[in-house]
Amino acid sequence: MNPQSPDTNRARESADVVLIGAGIMSATLGTLLRRLQPDWSIDVYERLPRVAEESSDPWNNAGTGHAALCELNYTSELPDGTIDVRKAVGINEQFQVSRQFWSYLVEDGTFSEPETFINSTPHMTFVQGATDVDFLRRRYEALRTEPLFSAMEFSDDPAVIQRWAPLLIEQRKPGEQIAATRDISGTDVDFGSLSRQLFRTLEASGVGIHLNQEIRALTRKPDGRWRLRIHNNTTGKTKEVSARFVFVGAGGWALKILQKSRIPEAYGFALLPISGQFLRTDNPAVVARHHAKVYGKAPIGAPPMSMPHLDTRIVDGKKSILFGPYAGSSPKFLKHGSVLDMPSSIRWHNVLPLLAMARDNIALVALLVNALRATRKKKIAELAKFVPGALAKDWRIITAGQRAQIVKKDPEKGGILQFGTEVVASADGSIAGVLGASPGASTAVPIMLDLLERCFPERYDAWRPRLNEMIPTFGQRLSDNTELAAQTMAATAKTLHLTEISRPLSGRSSDPVG
Secondary structure (H helix, E strand, C coil), X not given: CCCCCCCCCCCCCXXXXXXXXXXXXXXXXXXXXXXXXXXXXXXXXXCCCCCCCCCCCHHHCCCECCCCCCCHXXXXXXXXXXXXXXXXXXXXXXXXXXHHHXXXXXXXXXXXXXXXXXXXXXXXXXXXXXHHHHHHHHHHHHHCCCHHHCCEEEECCHHHHHHHCHHHHCCCCCCCCEEEEEECCCEEECHXXXXXXXXXHHHHCCCEEECCEEEEEEEECCCCCEEEEEEECCCCCEEEEEEEEEEEXXXXXXXXXXXXXXXXXXXXCEEEEEEEEEEEECCHHXXXXXXXXXXXXXXXXXXXXXXXXXXXXXXXXXXXXXXXXXXXXCCCCCCCCCCCHHHHHCCCCCHHHHHHHHHHCHHHHHHHHHHHHCCHHHHHHHHHHHCCCCCHHHCEEEECCCEEEEEEEECCCEEEEECCEEEEECCCCCEEEEEECCCHHHHHHHHHHHXXXXXXXXXXXXXXXXXXXXXCCCCCCHHHCHHHHHHHHHHHHHHCCXXXXXXXXXXXXXXXXX
């Protein structure tokens, strides 16, 4: 596929499946359907001139293979002081499903070199101060016995942490209370490369990839099919196509398109768009001193996506380091969206949830306002809390992708801000879309499996044997079986050329491994 071609495929007037948006979600669903139902016709429509140009682009996200190894927001402290790790375990389970599917695609020749989209990168959590050190220690103790977290290590020794990530310690004042965990099974993922390779394979199999094509209207026909009115952004012409099933994987614009469909299941949903920036360095002397994704603790009142993190990125075989994100505010739902996105999405059914969310998140609103005022000097000062020896001249500011956080109805509060992703599907399963953000891309495979079960219940049982071929532990929980977890992680690590964990680690801070 020529990724810059405006529309090299002859468009069908009717297709079994239409995928809206050419990002990781559509790429994953299309790949699954091509293997489960090869006789179905599939067309993809993307409004931009290239695939994977929005949230899937490597410089529009931090590239974290989200497995809850380092993200503090996936664990919480209960009133009795114990640490609830259920969400963390669940997210890791989901990421293992994605790893298995990607491994299958390497074995069947879809990916020739896994290093083009996934690379081993230790995941670390770094905290400062007695309270957070205590929390991190207890979090580690709660996770270390879980089969999927057996490689995790903890240390409050600056000398050990310096071996793990030198930039965190060099020029740091002595005596400061710090601690870190590290898991060498972590990964950096280039979702842009992953998506583009999937779309190339899909196009070679007969899937139509139509670029510069924007969905302007979506209506239900009397026969139950969907009619889509599509505008060609290059020629200015409009056409209509019909589909038996429609998937909306258009990032923040998914809500706008679902609203056009008028399905009641989309009522009450709204989005809070949050923009972001990162500091980036490509200086070889700095990049060589850091190989990890290091997550810290978000400020009080901040959304989870505002957790500061210092990330090794590997894009097109070259290493860089990102630090951020620095939250901002924009009414756009996409980086290449419109300033009218948010106001035009307001409906009678989502006004109250939006107002209730705003009432209960005043601290977040204030944080976003303050973030907009942050100067480059203040951004470098935040970096210095992580990297004491950072030099401003080594870092430049880049604008990341736009994130649209879910706002939804709540019976008690009226409306809540929800983090993560959610599948919205019609009752008859003829149309579905994905809303939300992180850990989205990392868990695209289990998200699409859930969507398939909801939208095609009459076919799902027949698809199970094929799904078991692609995902050997399909339907099983690795966290319930230590041996199966170890075997599965070892198998995918070997196929994807990742660091293999040969044995459960002791986790003693005095005995760092790897």
